[in-house]
Amino acid sequence: MTDLGRDRVLISSDFGDYALLSRDEADALQAGGQGLSPTRRMDLAARGLTNVSGAVPDLDEAVRRTRKAFLLEGPTLHIFVVTLRCDHSCHYCQVSRAAVGAAGFDMSLADADAALDRVFEAPGRDLTIEFQGGEPALRFDLVRHIVLGAKSRNADGAKALRFTMVSTLHHLGEADLAFCAEHEIQLSTSIDGASALHDHQRPNPSRDAWARTVEGIGRARAALGEHAVAALPTVTRAALNDPHGLVDTYRALGLRSIFLRPVSPYGFARKTARVHGYSTAEFLAFYAQALDYILKLSAAGEAIEEVYAAILLRHIWSPFHSGYVDLRSPAGAGLGVMVYNYDGLAYPSDEARMAAETGDKRFALGRVDQPLDDLLASPAMSWLAAGAVAEAIPSCDRCAFLPYCGADPVHHAVVHGDPVGDRAASDFCERQTGLFRILFEHIDKGDPETLRTFTAWAFRKDRREVRTSGFVER
């Protein structure tokens, strides 16, 4: 049960069903439910919002098969850091990147092959191989080797493979893009805002980072198709004052989705936090304004999506998990994601390897040539397990947002020193709480155009396909 203010209280079940109650109704429910109207009592019982815990064993099983189905899949996202080298020197960079000409910062062929062995030890059918860096395009030969190696190991088609690559797009030549098109490698790049802001925050040697990325988006679209390239910003203090401007930059580039990510507290970025950082309250104020603007554009018929809201709405309205590994319980670290670093070490998440790059070695699971089961049974995984299950974390266990939220033991280990952390002082929790409140306020207000947009985002539909906004509690 969580108080949303304005005489509204949110209650939810393990199954993710919810109801928005008045304070009087919430008090009556806490007192045993006798003070509720018979209709309300039956309504809550039908949605599993009364006397659920432990009383309906089938419900637990149903939760495991829907919201927690990822438990049976093992790691599905496999990140290959093929090189740490990069020609950008982004102010907020999350890793201590290496200079373009530096030696000793590329993955060896032997480690790439060993990591592929780990990928195919994962039990799940749907596997994503993601290339990151540094700038992975500087070692596109390794990218080719890994893609072709994965495909040849999957000759029987037992796995559904998906490939993604995070790149500035500056170094992808025509032959590289043709390879991406042939093997359906989805590209993701960074656009931090208009050219002046982007070039200031993401300097490259020729000081033309924005122009070259925009040119790369055009070339990639021509080779791979309109929807094969996504972009996302890192929201720094400089972007905070102009949420409309950031959204308009994406619209002008023909980008139909934007993932409003705050600047990371990890790795190298911690050193520049004073310049680029801000409070969670400031981020939430920015986010609320940006979301209002996006909803207005959407209501006017423009196809545009805020990615994180769509993930949270999928968790709130759909019986299934979104697949987003950074927000689930048990946490995705190791159980949903494996990172194979350029130096042959394996990590449970990208954030863990970023923390390791700045000297914090507690997160390494072992080497890529160890079996996946050994990596998952490593001391680092046992250490992180203490904070991996949100249902067992004090405060989360009583929070009505719990079915839609997740645990992030790596974040809390980095920021608080231990994987459980303290939710009362957790910026992760403060941000999650704030974002859920923003979304539930919109749901409670019930503007039909907003609900139509939310429904489209939650169920991955074109807004024009949504005939009604569905059932919404009032």
Ligand code: SF4
């Ligand atoms: S992290 Fe915060 S918002 Fe998420 S379930 Fe825990 S207490 Fe609730």
